[in-house]
Amino acid sequence: MIRQGALGAAALARIESDLAATDELLEQNYPGDDGRRQPIHTAYVPADRFTPELPAAWGAAALEAAGGVAGLADLAGKLGLTRPEELAALVAAKLGREPIEDLRLDFEDGYGNRGDTAEDAAAVAAAEQVAKAVAAGVAPPFIGIRFKCLEAPTRARGLRTLDLFVSTLARAGELPPGLVLTLPKVTTVAQVRAMVFVCEQLEAAHSLPAGRLRFEVQMETPQLILAHDGTVPSATLLHAGQGRITSLHYGTYDYSASLGIAAAYQSMEHPAADYAKNVMQVAVAGTGVHLSDGSTNILPLGDPEQVQAAWALHARLVRRHLERGIYQGWDLHQNQLPTRYLATYAFYREGFAAAAARLRNYVHRIESAIMDEPATAKALANFIRRGLVCGALTAEEIAAEAEISLSTLESIALTRATQTEDSNV
Structure with a gap:
């Protein structure tokens, strides 16, 4: 049996209306990283x-x-x-x-x-x-x-x-x-x-x-x-x-x-x-x-x-x-x-091994002493992605150490999708 909460459709509609301007502000003024390259x-x-x-x-x-x-x-x-x-x-x-x-x-x-x-x-x-x-x-x-x-x-x-x-x-x-x-x-x-x-x-x-x-x-x-x-x-x-x-x-x-x-x-x-x-x-x-x-x-x-x-x-x-x-x-x-x-x-190279291991554990749900959340996974992916773009890291190193594809790396870095497994490994 599904319990009925105290907040009904009318209350939700009121909140949606009150926050419409906030939603528009966030969408227009804080779109996040668009993925374009930043020179070093x-x-x-x-x-x-x-x-x-x-x-x-x-x-x-x-x-x-x-x-x-x-x-x-x-x-x-x-x-x-x-x-x-x-x-x-x-x-x-x-x-x-x-x-x-x-x-x-x-x-x-x-x-x-x-x-x-x-x-x-x-x-x-x-x-x-x-x-x-x-x-x-x-x-x-x-x-x-x-x-x-x-x-x-x-x-x-x-x-x-x-x-x-x-x-x-x-x-x-x-x-x-x-x-x-x-x-x-x-x-x-x-x-x-x-x-x-x-x-x-x-x-x-x-x-x-x-x-x-x-x-x-x-x-x-x-x-x-x-x-x-x-x-x-x-x-x-x-x-x-x-x-x-x-x-x-x-x-x-x-x-x-x-x-x-x-x-x-x-x-x-x-x-x-x-x-x-x-x-x-x-x-x-x-x-x-x-x-x-x-x-x-x-x-x-x-x-x-x-x-x-x-x-x-x-x-x-x-x-x-x-x-x-x-x-x-x-x-x-x-x-x-x-x-x-x-x-x-x-x-990038000195920090790569640790970042790759943590990202691998996050993507493949491997238990470890560090429990990273999506925001930290995004930061890890962005770190590796920046290293790749400038030439400090190679695609082969990323595949070997992080055990993810470049498309998965890009997806997590730019949060275009919620990804917990990589079918391309």
Whole structure:
């Protein structure tokens, strides 16, 4: 006999009505991870220096700076990483195959003010070079420009550069699938709304699908962490972006300087930096928007002792933001690529065995000392999936250790289905 509870159909209908707005809010503003790839880093160069050959040249220069495969292994050992020879082989292959995951052609701080005639020509030339790289199959998976910000002194110049770049690319053919536009030095939500309008105008002008142009926001001002009225614009702007914002990027030095932090103490690990990134991390949670750390300006250049010290610092900072759940950062020089990949690959490979065992036990319902719940299983799957996408892990290793298929891994990571068994094992 089924017992009748105290809550009937009328009560449920009332609750459904009361929570309809909440349901809509969660569905529209917190859709979760859409499965798109997040690059592990963004490298940037002055826009007029880009050629289709640049990514390969960076990879070759990085490998040479490290001293080849043997040098990579030696560096990994000095950094205290496990299985240095294994890491060196993987990183050397990455530097030859895909040395830059995300490349930004810079028209802002890295380019400066060279006059309208020169910047107009550079914007058109940059788009032409990107189109050539894409057509030749040598462009990084993600590529685009950082134009000047929407503050009054640079607004018209920045928008003209953006217009010329996108218009030239559109005339050359289909836009690159990994096109990225970076909006720097944002101070208000109104600037994000203005950028949405700009994207709409460019799409209409070039007959692009609605929503095709998306952009990332560089968080470089304290006004986005705490506004004049006590609100947190870094959260509000995500939803004002109407689904066009792909990621938030922390700007180490502009943000630090705006707080009055002395130059010698400006860094990715300053307490003020951690506070800003913690706010940003909470803001993006559940939205599907990615989060990126900033950069260190201590470069592996100079005498051998200076180079080793800079590599050690960079590797530590990369590992630090990975452990804090921030899976992307910025690199300013090709010599930072060895430690970007060594530190990242070590992070995934050192944690893989434990993560794979726990995920295997969860999927196949194997009793163990750790009882993981669906949320933790999702985190385990995402960890392994990120390692696979960047090249730190292989599909064969995942099948052998986790005893699941890649489709099951994807399903759990993105929670597209409730899966407890894998029929493909």
